[in-house]
Amino acid sequence: MNPIDQPIDRGVDVLLTGTDTPFRGETCRGLAVLRLFALIGCVASFWPYDAVAGKTVVLSTLEWPPFASSRLHDFGATGRIITEAFAARGYEVRFSFNPWPVSVDMARTGADHVVAYFPGYHCRHRENFLESDPVGSSPLGFAERVDAPISWRTLDDLGEQQLKIGTVFGYTNTEEFDRRVGIGWIRAIPSENDADNLRRLLRGRIDAAVIDKHVFRYLVATEERLAQAVDELQFNDHPITEARFYVCFYGDAEGVSMRDVFNAGLATLDIDKRLAEYMNNLAVDVRTLPNERDPNR
Incomplete structure (x- = not known):
């Protein structure tokens, strides 16, 4: 999430509010x-x-x-x-x-x-x-670097390895993941949106990022900086859950x-x-x- 809050002209009934995205x-x-x-x-x-x-x-x-x-x-x-x-x-x-x-x-x-x-x-x-x-529903899991994939079986493994996991401000994930973040077991590094997380992942500032699989595919295909590094990122083959x-x-x-x-x-x-x-x-x-x-x- 990274829209800009702009004043809304209430005299005109439009649907796009509080964002900077181009829209008819x-x-x-x-x-x-x-x-x-x-x-x-x-x-x-x-x-x-x-x-x-x-x-x-x-x-x-x-x-x-x-x-x-x-x-x-x-x-x-x-x-x-x-x-x-x-x-x-x-x-x-x-x-x-x-x-x-x-x-x-x-x-x-x-x-x-x-x-x-x-x-x-x-x-x-x-x-x-x-x-x-x-x-x-859609798979919720981790984006990772191709040259530095993460290996895990349970969420506790993420804490034991002291991995830095990118999350998004305001987003909920699974109860078990969020609970471990809340007690400090999983080291979550929040960002404004999924695209920012993927860019930080490319720069090596985080070890993985929580993301929906289809959102990951879409961003890597459409965001210019990410598309240029399409061979450097992948979706981890062990999803957290199939999220409804x-x-x-x-x-x-x-x-x-x-x-x-x-x-x-x-x-x-x-x-x-x-x-x-x-x-x-x-x-x-x-x-x-x-x-x-x-x-x-």
């Missing part, structure tokens, strides 16, 4: 003089007018490609699944992109009509949130109702198939890592 809403946000026309243009370009006036749900999230991103088709792999699940129950979806703590707090306070945030490995970041049914993702709804009457609507729509989808299709299509766009390419091509 940016143009509309800047037209303060033509505020009314910009509002009409922005909304019309994203969603039909009758959908905005009718059954629309707003969720907050962060820039965490390939699962959630204002830059990606369908707003990321998880964004696509959420959109399709709500669509199955007749709802349109709007996404608000923010720093992670802001996204969680928006769902807690109901700011900008947000009823839920995602993706969470759990929904205990704040009190009184309810988990949806899982919206997918959830949408977290606030536990008031509206949140309970929308959670039930969402779960009903989600039940109509083959989630694993949808995720695999999205990741495969994304690989065509950003390229896969050398050791994951088809040798017969």
Whole structure:
């Protein structure tokens, strides 16, 4: 997470808030003089007018490609699944992109009509949130240098070897990992985001970095500095866990109702198939890592 908190022009309803990422809403946000026309243009370009006036749900999230991103088709792999699940129950979806703590707090306070945030490995970041049914899963593990791989069987091994492990401010990992970090057994070196961790790993400032496997693949393929060192990094072959993702709804009457609507729509989808299709299509766009390419091509 490394977005810049910028003042938000509340006169124009755009989804990208508190970030510096390029997004089609940016143009509309800047037209303060033509505020009314910009509002009409922005909304019309994203969603039909009758959908905005009718059954629309707003969720907050962060820039965490390939699962959630204002830059990606369908707003990321998880964004696509959420959109399709709500669509199955007749709802349109709007996404608000923010720093992670802001996204969680928006769902807690109901700011900008947000009823839920995602993706969470759990929904205990704040009190009184309810988990949806899982919206997918992905391996959570360690990025490491090819020339200095880490060897471990249990999380205690990381502490015994006094390894410096890169983490991200505000992110939860697994309960057991985070508990060992909390008591000082695992030496965690926090950073602002996953990309910063990988750059520090390249410079030898940490021994490994906790990261989702698909996030790792995406960053190494798309971040210029990391792409230049594609042969120097790899994903450790022993994942910590297969982490499930959830949408977290606030536990008031509206949140309970929308959670039930969402779960009903989600039940109509083959989630694993949808995720695999999205990741495969994304690989065509950003390229896969050398050791994951088809040798017969």
